[in-house]
Amino acid sequence: MMKGVDSSLDTLPKIGAPATRALNNAGYTVLGDLAGVPRAELAKLHGMGPRALGIVQSALEQHNLSLG
Template sequence: MTSPLDTLPKIGAPATRALHAAGYTTLRQLAGVPRSELAKLHGMGPKALGILQAVLEEHNLGLD
C-alpha cells in the first residue's frame, strides 16, 4: 500500500518533469528541501511550489 507521501501531487507536467530530472520522485523527498532550491528548477513556478508546500503541511512537513 502506498502512502500519499510516496507520490507527487498534481502540479503540472513541466514542474513534475523538473522534479524528476532533479531526482525527486516522491513528496517525502521534498520535506526540508529549501524552497529557493526548487524555485531554480526549470519549469517550477510559484503555483507548483505553493501546492507542494500545502500538501506537505497536510502531513506536518514543509519546505525550508
C-alpha cells in the same frame, strides 16, 4: 484542501507536467523527498513556478512537513 493537492507522501502532487519533470530530473520522485528542501532551491528548477511550489508546500503541510 487545495485543488491538485495529493495527501500521499508516496507520490508527487498534481502540479503539471513541466514541474513534475523538473522535480523528477532533479531526483525528487515522491512528495516525501521534498520535505526540508529549500524553497529557493526548487524555485531554480526550470518548470517550477510559484503555483507548483504552493501546491507542494500545501501537500507537505498535510503531513506536518514543510519545505526548507
